[in-house]
Amino acid sequence: MxxxxxxxxxxxxxxxxxxxxxxxxxxxxxxxxxxxxxxxxxxxxxxxxxxxxxxxxxxxxxxxxxxxxxxxxxxxxxxxxxxxxxxxxxxxxxxDTKTVRRNVALPSWLNYEAEHAGINVSRVLQEALISTLGLKTPNY
Structure with missing residues (x-):
């Protein structure tokens, strides 16, 4: 607000x-x-x-x-x-920088590809939510 x-x-x-x-x-x-x-x-x-x-x-x-x-x-x-x-x-x-755990459902094939590519799924989800919500990235 x-x-x-x-x-x-x-x-x-x-x-x-x-x-x-x-x-x-x-x-x-x-x-x-x-x-x-x-x-x-x-x-x-x-x-x-x-x-x-x-x-x-x-x-x-x-x-x-x-x-x-x-x-x-x-x-x-x-x-x-x-x-x-x-x-x-x-x-x-x-x-409010504490992390919270959320269960996220991914198709098995997508999880496999992300793991083998070394992608941090949590980080990608955070970046996507920040972008989708039109927020600024916090300066930690």
Whole structure:
């Protein structure tokens, strides 16, 4: 799932405090670049968790409905609202690298040919699924 969520960033003397209202997420970052990374990571973790639990993922709030002065950290520094893009599918491909066993039925003659050609059937199946689904190859 790809989406763009509004995030409140509050710059303090020492760091940037982060609030993601749609998910009740609070975190922090060292600087703005790190804060955006932290917000994206926190949202993607939450989305993957909700997907795994078959729970609905909140739709992004409209910017017009948010006020920087209403944020949890509003009194701690200067707060700005910005948008952070997420891709929970890409995030899942990065973090969920464990292998799972699947039974695959092949005609005996095809299995014979693959074995004698030294072909890794699991690898070919992975590549075919990635191609068929139009996915990017993960960078392990």
């Amino acid at each position: 790809k989406a763009v969520y509004p995030v409140l960033f509050t710059k303090t003397e020492n760091n940037i405090l982060i609030e993601v209202p749609d998910f009740d997420i609070l975190t922090e970052g060292e600087n703005m670049s790190n804060a955006i990374e932290m917000a994206r990571d926190a949202i993607e973790v939450k989305c993957v968790s909700l997907e795994d639990a078959n729970k609905p993922i909140p739709k992004p709030s409209a910017l017009e409905g948010l006020n920087a002065n209403d944020g949890v950290f509003a009194g701690e520094g200067n707060t700005v609202i910005s948008l952070v893009d997420i891709d929970s599918g890409e995030y899942r491909r990065k973090i």
